[in-house]
Amino acid sequence: MSHVLILGGDGYLGWPTAMYFSARGYKVTVADNYFRRNACTEVDTGMLYPIPTLIERAKIWHELTGLEIKVVIGDLSNPEVMRQFFDGRVQYQWAINFNFTGLPETVIHYAEQPSAPYSLLDYKHADFTVMNNLRVTNNLLWAVRDFSRDTHIIKLGTMGEYGTPNIDIEEGWLEVEHKGRRDKFLFPRQASSLYHTSKIMDTDLMWFGVRIWDLRVTDLMQGPVYGVSTEESLMDARLKTIFNYDEIFGTIINRFVVQAVIGYPLTVYGGGGQTRGYINIRDTIQCVHAAEKCPPQKGEMKIFNQIMETFSVNQLAELTKKVGDQLGYDVRIKSISNLRKESESHYYNPQYHGLKKLGVVPNLLTEESLGSLFQMVDKYSANIRREVIYRGVSW
Numbered sequence: 381m382s383h384v385l386i387l388g389g390d391g392y393l394g395w396p397t398a399m400y401f402s403a404r405g406y407k408v409t410v411a412d413n414y415f416r417r418n419a420c421t422e423v424d425t426g427m428l429y430p431i432p433t434l435i436e437r438a439k440i441w442h443e444l445t446g447l448e449i450k451v452v453i454g455d456l457s458n459p460e461v462m463r464q465f466f467d468g469r470v471q472y473q474w475a476i477n478f479n480f481t482g483l484p485e486t487v488i489h490y491a492e493q494p495s496a497p498y499s500l501l502d503y504k505h506a507d508f509t510v511m512n513n514l515r516v517t518n519n520l521l522w523a524v525r526d527f528s529r530d531t532h533i534i535k536l537g538t539m540g541e542y543g544t545p546n547i548d549i550e551e552g553w554l555e556v557e558h559k560g561r562r563d564k565f566l567f568p569r570q571a572s573s574l575y576h577t578s579k580i581m582d583t584d585l586m587w588f589g590v591r592i593w594d595l596r597v598t599d600l601m602q603g604p605v606y607g608v609s610t611e612e613s614l615m616d617a618r619l620k621t622i623f624n625y626d627e628i629f630g631t632i633i634n635r636f637v638v639q640a641v642i643g644y645p646l647t648v649y650g651g652g653g654q655t656r657g658y659i660n661i662r663d664t665i666q667c668v669h670a671a672e673k674c675p676p677q678k679g680e681m682k683i684f685n686q687i688m689e690t691f692s693v694n695q696l697a698e699l700t701k702k703v704g705d706q707l708g709y710d711v712r713i714k715s716i717s718n719l720r721k722e723s724e725s726h727y728y729n730p731q732y733h734g735l736k737k738l739g740v741v742p743n744l745l746t747e748e749s750l751g752s753l754f755q756m757v758d759k760y761s762a763n764i765r766r767e768v769i770y771r772g773v774s775w
């Protein structure tokens with residue numbers, strides 16, 4: 381049984397990933413400091429429904445399946461908290477068997493502040509984002525370097541690292557011919573938020589570790605994720621992952637569905653031509669699993685663009701309206717001024733074949749899949765707070 385350590389195991393992606401690997405026979409350990417929950421309270425955001433603590437969720441999972449997900453609550457930006465997973469001094473807060481599980485074959489690193497608006501709220505939040513994200517990544521890099529160089533690090537990056545260049549976006553790398561000579565480099569990066577910039581710096585740290593210490597790293601450049609249900613979370617309502625619909629932590633598709641359900645005009649920022657690559661939460665997990673099954677060689681960094689299709693903001697608003705209207709909601713679309721600094725009309729042609737070549741079968745955004753998201757949100761519509769949907773964070 382291979383051992384997977386999930387950093388950020390309480391988050392939107394971390395918890396569904398933990399259940400997925402556990403259900404497939406992996407030994408799973410999760411670590412988290414509850415940053416996301418605490419930040420939701422701190423900045424007063426909207427969570428569609430309350431979620432049990434990580435320890436409660438691990439217990440519920442055990443009751444339902446007999447499987448163990450070991451839990452550590454701790455701040456991974458503290459090097460000692462990180463190193464305990466590799467030097468055997470780990471203190472599990474919850475487990476069935478409290479003995480050290482052993483070195484992880486794979487670490488899935490989600491333990492970061494993931495919101496662009498949060499990173500631009502003010503100096504304090506910008507500083508937190510940069511320091512937290514880089515320290516966690518650097519701590520992981522050094523723990524693996526010092527104790528377990530064969531461990532495969534799967535790092536969640538973001539498509540936003542590339543920005544919106546006026547050329548095709550390759551999967552991670554670019555062959556450059558310059559004055560008659562050729563070489564391959566990381567694809568140029570130019571992010572449009574400090575959060576996204578922290579991810580660029582993470583990539584650089586990882587690439588350093590690969591070149592200098594022969595580490596094995598997969599960097600997954602993911603687009604905005606939507607959805608909530610996975611095979612495992614459907615077993616019991618208490619296993620559902622966190623769902624934000626506010627401006628800070630909610631991503632666009634989840635936000636639009638919530639807005640449509642309560643008759644709040646869909647918040648199209650500016651011209652709405654902003655185009656991104658999107659992915660269903662089920663496919664995020666499929667992709668991470670595909671990456672886990674196909675680790676890089678020592679001294680190799682694999683980079684995949686983790687998206688399944690592209691849409692503009694306007695296309696998403698129109699699709700949400702169409703599905704919402706069919707379901708009997710009165711959906712309106714409203715362009716509001718864009719307080720982000722981003723291109724609203726741009727070329728966008730990312731390549732994303734790598735993960736599909738590894739066997740990932742996309743769950744695309746269809747009227748049907750959007751409709752089931754409407755149904756889920758509708759069940760909790762009484763919890764939705766209108767005032768947190770838009771607060772106007774300016775870049």
Ligand code: USQ
Pocket residue numbers: 494495496497537538539540541576602603604605629630631632633635647648649650652654655656657693720722
């Ligand atoms: N947008 C709207 N209206 C809204 C919300 C967003 O028009 O109510 C627009 C934004 O201006 C942007 C696009 O939709 O052009 C996507 O925004 P988003 O808030 O859904 O996503 P973003 O801030 O880019 O960040 C999210 C995740 C982040 C991840 C990233 C992938 O929060 O963790 O890294 O998606 S990517 O966008 O490809 O960089």
